[in-house]
Amino acid sequence: MTRALIEAVGLNVSFGEEEDRHHVVKDVSFRIAPGECYGLIGESGCGKSTVLRAVAGLNADYDGAVLLDGREQPKARRGADFLRRVQMVFQDPYASLHPRKMVEKVLSEPLQIHGFDRKRQRIDEVLVQVGLDPAFRFRYPHELSGGQRQRVAIARALIMEPEVLLLDEPTSALDVSVQAEILNLLTQVQRDRGLTYLLVSHDMAVIAHVCQRIGMMQHGRIIEELTSDAVRSGQAQEPYTREFLNASAAFAAALEGGDAA
Numbered sequence: 405m406t407r408a409l410i411e412a413v414g415l416n417v418s419f420g421e422e423e424d425r426h427h428v429v430k431d432v433s434f435r436i437a438p439g440e441c442y443g444l445i446g447e448s449g450c451g452k453s454t455v456l457r458a459v460a461g462l463n464a465d466y467d468g469a470v471l472l473d474g475r476e477q478p479k480a481r482r483g484a485d486f487l488r489r490v491q492m493v494f495q496d497p498y499a500s501l502h503p504r505k506m507v508e509k510v511l512s513e514p515l516q517i518h519g520f521d522r523k524r525q526r527i528d529e530v531l532v533q534v535g536l537d538p539a540f541r542f543r544y545p546h547e548l549s550g551g552q553r554q555r556v557a558i559a560r561a562l563i564m565e566p567e568v569l570l571l572d573e574p575t576s577a578l579d580v581s582v583q584a585e586i587l588n589l590l591t592q593v594q595r596d597r598g599l600t601y602l603l604v605s606h607d608m609a610v611i612a613h614v615c616q617r618i619g620m621m622q623h624g625r626i627i628e629e630l631t632s633d634a635v636r637s638g639q640a641q642e643p644y645t646r647e648f649l650n651a652s653a654a655f656a657a658a659l660e661g662g663d664a665a
């Protein structure tokens with residue numbers, strides 16, 4: 405890889421004090437090229453979300469470095485440039501949208517903060533892009549389904565015209581019936597805009613659908629990096645990775661369906 409757009413170098417994160425101190429992310433490094441989708445996968449508690457939060461700058465208490473376009477980012481306060489170019493989509497759209505803010509306000513606030521022009525037009529365009537009628541701008545979160553809420557959360561990220569999306573289990577809080585719709589939307593906007601994704605999930609079907617390269621995490625470490633082609637053709641080296649893949653019935657179903665991208 406010649407150029408990494410987003411990069412983690414030797415990330416370490418611990419929680420707690422003294423004897424209660426737990427080292428939950430251990431020397432995690434990865435490089436993601438512009439336009440590439442990289443997935444972090446592993447069982448619950450292995451440290452995936454903690455890695456993502458450190459990369460996003462939501463947890464400043466890490467050792468190691470996060471680089472955007474080759475430039476190391478300050479830990480405590482990401483600059484305006486990073487905050488515009490790197491956006492995050494959270495697992496639970498119920499929690500990530502303010503209940504008393506109309507969609508219009510959710511989408512116009514970041515435009516205001518970052519001094520964008522043509523607000524009305526940008527809001528209409530992004531709503532259409534995420535599959536919502538522009539009239540949804542006048543709805544409150546409680547007037548939306550779970551899938552529609554996650555579409556608004558994705559619109560909020562996209563409206564900043566970012567280059568990188570950090571996606572933390574973006575479908576796992578949704579009904580199974582709408583999970584595929586949201587995944588397809590994420591794949592579509594990634595292609596349309598040439599976005600770079602760092603996607604965290606415990607679900608191999610989700611990761612294989614979206615990502616070209618995968619980091620397998622166990623106990624806070626990336627134990628193996630492999631391409632989704634290698635995953636599909638069963639070329640995992642580590643026994644734990646093979647076990648994880650074998651145990652993933654959903655992944656087997658995705659393989660059968662042939663929709664793993």
Ligand SMILES: Nc1ncnc2c1ncn2[C@@H]1O[C@H](COP(=O)(O)OP(=O)(O)OP(=O)(O)O)[C@@H](O)[C@H]1O
Nearest residue numbers: 419420428446447448449450451452453454455606
């Ligand atoms: N703010 C925190 N304070 C203390 N411990 C934490 C904190 N955040 C996470 N942890 C612990 O760090 C470990 C890794 O958590 P993390 O959420 O990163 O795992 P994960 O792989 O994303 O799991 P899941 O898929 O269940 O979210 C867990 O043992 C968790 O309890």
